[in-house]
Amino acid sequence: MFDHRVMVEKSGSRVTVVGTGAIGSAVVRLLLGGGYDVTVWNRTAGRAAALVAEGAVRAGSVQEAVSSSPLVLMTLTDHAAVRQCLSQVDLPGQTVVGMYTGTAGDARQAAAQVDELGGRYLDAGVQASPEALGTDAATILYSGSRSAFDQHRAVFDLVSTPRFVGETPEAAAIWDLTLFGLWYDAQLGLLRALDTVRAAGIDMAEFGDTASIQLNHVITAIPATVAELREASYPAGPATLAEHLTVVDHLIDLRSGGHLGTGGLPDVAARIKALIADGHDAEGLTATVGPPSTRQP
Template structure:
C-alpha cells in the first residue's frame, strides 16, 4: 500500500457512471489529483482524458488515496468493493455516495471500521447535472474528524452539509426529504385522478391545488415550533373536525389506483387521541 502521506492530496473515485463522472469533472476542474477505477475500464477513458489516473485494480485505487469516494449504484455495490479491497484502510476515509437505508449506512460504517478506516455516509439530494453545475447540496454523516479533514475537497463536489455523527443520519435525512416529495407528488396525483374521473377540468383544479400546497409550505415553521414545544393548538381545525374530513376523503379515494395514502392509520391515530381526551388539539398531535 502507498504511504498515507504520499496519498494525502489524492482522491480515488470508484465508479465512473453519471454521478462518478460528474464528481471527477468537478475535482479535476479544481486541479485535484484523482485516481479512477471502474469495473469496466472503458468507462474511465473520458476521465483519463481530463487528467485522472487510471488504476489497474480496486486495491491500487484505494491505496493511492486518502479520500475514497464510492460513487456506485447502491450499498450492495459498496460492500462488494470493500470485500474486494480486503486490506488495511488506516488513515483513509471512505465515503459511500449513493442512496441507501439507515441500516445500509450502519453496516457499511462497521465494515469500514473493521478495515481501520473512517467512514462518511453521503445523502445525494442532487442529479449529475446539478453536481456538474456546482449546484448540488450533499449531506454527510459519520466521523466529524474525517469530515473536517476533507471538507475542502468535498465542498468542490457540492455544498457539503454535515448532519450528524451517527453514520445513518445522512440516510435518514435524505430519505425523509425524498418522502416529503413523494407524499406531496402522490397526493397531487391522487387528487388529479379523483377530479378527472369526476369530469372536472384538471387545469382549473390545478390552480387551487397550487394554493393548497402553498399553505403546507407556509405552515412549516409553525408545525416545527409545535413539535419542538410539544404544544398542539388546533389551528384551522381540531382533531374532531380533522377526523370528519379525513373519513370523507377516505370515501372519495375508495378504489383509487394509487390507494388511499395510508389514511386509515391516520384516522385510527386521531380516534385514539380523541378517546384520550385530546380532541381539542391540532393535527401535529398525531406525531406528538
C-alpha cells in the same frame, strides 16, 4: 461559496473515485477541473475511458485505487456494491465516503466495515442531479466522522454545498430518504388529487390553480409545525382532531377505488380516533405524531 472556474493549486492532493456512472463521472470532472490528481476504478474498465482521456488515472484494481489516495469516494449504485468493494481492500487511515442512496442500516454496516479495515467513514446523501453538481444548487448531506469531514472539506466544497448533519453514520441516510419521502408524499398527493378531479370531469388546469395555494399552506406552516413538535404543544389551528376526522372519513370514501389508493388515510383515521377516545379531541393534527406522554386529557 466558491468559484468553480478558478483552478485550485492542490500539489500532491489525490482523490480516488470508485464507480464512474453519472454521479461518479461528474465528480471526477469537477475534481480534475479543481486541480486534483484523480484515480478512478470501475468494475467495467471501459466505462472510465473518457475520464482517463481527460486526465484521470485508471487503477488496475479496487485495492490499487483505494491505496493511492487519502480520500476515497464510492459513487456506486447501492450498499451491496460498496460492501463488495470494501471486502477487497485494506484501509490504513483512509477516509471512505459512501455516495449512494441507502438505508440507516446500510450506513451503519458500511461504517463498521470501514472501521474494521482501519479507515474513517462518511455517509453521503446526494440531493442533486449529476448536472447540478458543482453549482450552488447542489447539496450533499454528510454524516459520520466529523474530523474526516473537516479534513476533506475543500473537496466537498468543490462538488456541492456540503452539509454535515450528524456524527452517527446513519444521519445522512435518514435525512436523505426522508427528504425523498417528502417529495413522494407531495407528488403522489397531487397525482391522487388530479386523478380524482379528472374522473369527476373537473378541469384539471383550473383545479391546479387552487392546488398550488393549498400546498403553499403546508410550506408556510413548516416553522409553526416544527415548533409544535419541539414544544409538545398541539393547538387546533384550522381544525380540531374531531373536525379533521370528519374530513378524513370523507376523503377515504372519495378516494376509494382510485389508482393510487387512499394514501394511508385509514391509518390516520384510526390514530385520530384513538386520540379522541383518550380525550384529545380539541388538539390539532400535529398531535397525531406527538409523544402521548406529554399530553394531558
